[in-house]
Amino acid sequence: MSDPNPFQPATAIPKRLKAFFYGAPGVGKTILSLHFPGVTLIDLERGTDHYGGQFTFSKLPTVSIDEITAAVKWLHENQHDYRTLVIDPLTVYWDMVQTKWAGIFGRKANPKDKNAGDAYTFDPKDHKPMKDDFRKFLRLLADLDMNVIGTAHEKDEYSETQFMSKVGKTFDCEKHAGHFFDVLGRIYIGPKGARMIHVLKDRTNALPKEDFPADFSQVEACLGKDKLEAKAVPVPAAPVFIRATQEHQDEFRALAAKAGYTGPTALADAKKAMGLPTSPLSDENAAKAIETLKGVTAEKAS
Numbered sequence: 001m002s003d004p005n006p007f008q009p010a011t012a013i014p015k016r017l018k019a020f021f022y023g024a025p026g027v028g029k030t031i032l033s034l035h036f037p038g039v040t041l042i043d044l045e046r047g048t049d050h051y052g053g054q055f056t057f058s059k060l061p062t063v064s065i066d067e068i069t070a071a072v073k074w075l076h077e078n079q080h081d082y083r084t085l086v087i088d089p090l091t092v093y094w095d096m097v098q099t100k101w102a103g104i105f106g107r108k109a110n111p112k113d114k115n116a117g118d119a120y121t122f123d124p125k126d127h128k129p130m131k132d133d134f135r136k137f138l139r140l141l142a143d144l145d146m147n148v149i150g151t152a153h154e155k156d157e158y159s160e161t162q163f164m165s166k167v168g169k170t171f172d173c174e175k176h177a178g179h180f181f182d183v184l185g186r187i188y189i190g191p192k193g194a195r196m197i198h199v200l201k202d203r204t205n206a207l208p209k210e211d212f213p214a215d216f217s218q219v220e221a222c223l224g225k226d227k228l229e230a231k232a233v234p235v236p237a238a239p240v241f242i243r244a245t246q247e248h249q250d251e252f253r254a255l256a257a258k259a260g261y262t263g264p265t266a267l268a269d270a271k272k273a274m275g276l277p278t279s280p281l282s283d284e285n286a287a288k289a290i291e292t293l294k295g296v297t298a299e300k301a302s
Contacts, residue, residue, distance in 0.1 A: 022171035023187035035216030038083030044092035244286035255293035
């Protein structure tokens, strides 16, 4: 007797809009975002200070990754009347993530210098935990039962085969950020001065194939007013697994040995003693385990 078929016929699954718009300063990225229904906005460069009298929206001005994460989790888990979350801009959020990890790696390389991260130069191996951190946030946005609009600055795009040969414009952010959004579009000023959208990706298959005016009424007509205005349903944020960095794994092993865990099952024994799963450590659990083991080794030393 064969096992039951694990696959099912594909059907259309209703999804909230996840769109990423980039462009030069002044092309109207923020203004287009503020036309969406029920906007709450995470303002990372105080770009909406003059719009309070023109649009009705809520906002969180901040440059704290912890505050941003807590705010998005609040939207995940609580009943509210917001319909659209705007991150303005994701360029700054990516800069914040890089600054955070420069500090972590810099202080690890030079523990006595609290400002070591200011001049830290990333090694190739440093990029994975940094990108994982950023993508963890994007997954949090992707799972949110709201429209999510990300904006970004733009920068020159260069050929991968010809040195310093410009081939166009792209978003100024982590280079894979566009993969997490269903719609990716560049907003620009057309030859006649009109603000236009050039769509590079559209999983909704609802937007025009040709460039069209960056006018919310047209976006709404294509995507559907009812879909965009649908009430958000609280859904607890799913935990996202990020494997512990190699540095955290090495530090965990060294501290476990100092704490007296030896032999072929040393790491499994240390994890079990701290109530951690025996599967690969997440970076969050590794950080907690390291702090615990530091306390244990400090007590042994005294």
